[in-house]
Amino acid sequence: MIDKKNITKRFISYVTIDTESNPNNPDFPSTEKQWNLAKLLEKELIEIGLEDVELDENCYIMATLPSNLDYDVPIIGFISHIDTSPDFTGANVKPQIIENYDGKDIVLNKEQNIILSSTYFDDLQQYKGQTIITTDGTTLLGADDKAGITEIVSAMEYLVKHPEIKHGKIRICFTPDEEVGKGAHLFDVEKFGADWAYTMDGSQIGELEYENFNAASAKINIKGKIVHPGYAKGKMINSLLIANEYIAAVPADEVPEKTEGYEGFFHLHDVKGDVEETVLEYIIRDHDFDIFEKRKYLMQKIAFDINKKLESDAIQVTIKNQYFNMKEKVTPVMHIVDIVEEVMNDIGITPLIKPIRGGTDGSQLSYKGLPCPNIFAGGHNFHGRFEYVPVESMIKATEVIVGIAQKVTTKYKQ
Incomplete structure (x- = not known):
């Protein structure tokens, strides 16, 4: 044919x-x-x-x-x-x-x-x-x-x-x-x-x-403060270490390489940073809309909790819906x-x-x-x-x- x-x-x-x-x-x-x-x-x-x-x-x-x-x-x-x-x-x-x-x-x-x-x-x-x-x-x-x-x-x-x-x-x-x-x-x-x-x-x-999937992107901006490392006690804020804490708080088993079928995930696909500033970029995916919304909420909550502990607003999260x-x-x-x-x-x-x-x-x-x-x-x-x-x-x-x-x-x- x-x-x-x-x-x-x-x-x-x-x-x-x-x-x-x-x-x-x-x-x-x-x-x-x-x-x-x-x-x-x-x-x-x-x-x-x-x-x-x-x-x-x-x-x-x-x-x-x-x-x-x-x-x-x-x-x-x-x-x-x-x-x-x-x-x-x-x-x-x-x-x-x-x-x-x-x-x-x-x-x-x-x-x-x-x-x-x-x-x-x-x-x-x-x-x-x-x-x-x-x-x-x-x-x-x-x-x-x-x-x-x-x-x-x-x-x-x-x-x-x-x-x-x-x-x-x-x-x-x-x-x-x-x-x-x-x-x-x-x-x-x-x-x-x-x-x-x-x-x-x-x-x-x-x-x-x-x-x-329902789909969204999440951009996590983390602000630090660079000072000479020899005189950094009580003054330096290392955005890379804060980023590491944020990443560790995201569910480790809910990633693309560990999910299939209807299972959703968080996917960290880009990291750029130094002591002064680090940017994490995630995509968020789930077939179930309610779970999708909970995933977006979790990204914000992790930032809120770390900021509260640091007594600062070092982490800012921007989430944008992509498709449904x-x-x-x-x-x-x-x-x-x-x-x-x-x-x-x-x-x-x-x-x-x-x-x-x-x-x-x-x-x-x-x-x-x-x-x-x-x-x-x-x-x-x-x-x-x-x-x-x-x-x-x-x-x-x-x-x-x-x-x-x-x-x-x-x-x-x-």
């Missing part, structure tokens, strides 16, 4: 363009290099025959595949993001294609002895005999979310070339800056005009998600999840319905009035050197998109 060679070539063409976003730049997009892929996609969407192709001033790309029906059905959308994570470099990506994967360790970089272990990353075992695309161990790959872009573009191209496949109006959008939490901020839901949408931004084949659990917005329209589950079963994919231990553009879009569950894009080990994607998973994800378009026409036939 979907040409393997073409989908591989398309994916490679996308991931070799550096689109890393920048969490410290408030501009849209946060990096100028995201325009390079955006402009390529604009040209490609026009060439394959989509209509209303628009690349706006904020680097959002929207396009339309018109309906070929003689009756009305809901307008559906598909969304992916063009940026890659700043957690690991996305510059000079050198993809490697492993045909007929044998189930063993994959040498990513012989010179640097970088190995993709088939025992440590045991999900690899399910793709034995397939074609795997990896990095060379020095960059991330960018399957998050260029696999999703590849699948959406390939599905639209397939539907254009096969007009005998009936479908309603389909809208697509590629967003900037999802990896830095801004992908949906300037998304014009009204202009997009879909009744509901799907982000193609999940991981392994079969994933179907409509629950995600889309379950609240998707549950009332669960038929949009049921459609995907039916399509997956129709084409021989076992649906893996589970909560997202993270967030997508879809979580924010759901709260902006566009219910938006998440579908697998096929990649694994996102945001690092061990990222990979099976080509067969991208093909199946493309088939899911086509299948959803078809399923809607039969579900809503008048």
Whole structure:
């Protein structure tokens, strides 16, 4: 159905363009290099025959595949993001294609002895005999979310070339800056005009998600006082030691590396400091809203308790909400999840319905009035050197998109 060679070539063409976003730049997009892929996609969407192709001033790309029906059905959308994570470099990506994967360790970089272990990353075992695309161990790959872009573009191209496949109006959008939490901020839901949408931004084949974390960031500013250490008694206040006390008060078992499923966490991801001032940056995550609120309260209480002991206001905590659990917005329209589950079963994919231990553009879009569950894009080990994607998973994800378009026409036939 979907040409393997073409989908591989398309994916490679996308991931070799550096689109890393920048969490410290408030501009849209946060990096100028995201325009390079955006402009390529604009040209490609026009060439394959989509209509209303628009690349706006904020680097959002929207396009339309018109309906070929003689009756009305809901307008559906598909969304992916063009940026890659700043957690690991996305510059000079050198993809490697492993045909007929044998189930063993994959040498990513012989010179640097970088190995993709088939025992440590045991999900690899399910793709034995397939074609795997990896990095060379020095960059991330960018399957998050260029696999999703590849699948959406390939599905639209397939539907254009096969007009005998009936479908309603389909809208697509590629967003900037999802990896830095801004992908949906300037998304014009009204202009997009879909009744509901799907982000193609999940991981392994079969994933179907409509629950995600509630999320917040916490910035802890700790003020100290530097004096000569030889004369410091009763005068020096070491912000680094206060920071250590704060960190020790956060529950040690409620961290990403010790939690799974619905379990939330506190994640300390950045520390900068000296005696005079230290800044701790955390993210706070939980699926349960009440527990989420308690986590935010705890961050403030730890600061209050230490300040009280020190008889000062050395610690200041700033907490900002980032996104919320889309379950609240998707549950009332669960038929949009049921459609995907039916399509997956129709084409021989076992649906893996589970909560997202993270967030997508879809979580924010759901709260902006566009219910938006998440579908697998096929990649694994996102945001690092061990990222990979099976080509067969991208093909199946493309088939899911086509299948959803078809399923809607039969579900809503008048």
